Amino acid sequence: MILDLESGTQRFLVTYSPLQALEPYISGQIMQIHHSRHHQTYVDNLNAATANHVRALQENDVRAQINLQQAIKFNGGGHINHSLFWANLAPADTSQAKPESAPKLTEAISAKYGSYDGFKDEFTGVLLGLQGSGWGWLVKNEKTEQLDIVITKDQDPVVGGLAPIFGIDMWEHAYYLQYFNDKASYVNGIWNIINWDTAEGRYLGGRGGLKL
């Protein structure tokens, strides 16, 4: 994680190295561009918008504050979603990428969806049914502790009483250079690199150093 001291915006670095570590499911080229350009742009734009918002607050300019809300929502969401995404992936040959690394979560998944395969099929169907750009998430309702699969459009983050366990980026920039329009193969492959260790920690209530 790196911290921009000027703005206070924290940004997770990818937690695996080299960037080719997720191959063959996600190419090093995609990882490089996705992390250093796409995520970086969300961070840069969030920093600019929050700095302008601070200025608008100091100047008591309510119209300017309102005008900045969409930029903060979109770029702040992009930053949160990508930070979660890097942390919820792991190289396929590691123990973290095995569902056995998440005993409590997989137990809850089986209870709700019948089996791990049943869950995977349902999640895959939701991801492939998404129209346009967005994300698919496994979430836990913080009040009822029930699991659910939800979609967020564009860069909307999971907020309210739902805690994201892990999410899948369904923007074309996440797969197009490698899979072109074959979204199904991207989704099929990504099941091999979910970081179940991180997912278990989030299911049990951990959120790391950031409230993401």
Ligand SMILES: [Fe+2]
């Ligand atoms: Fe993305």
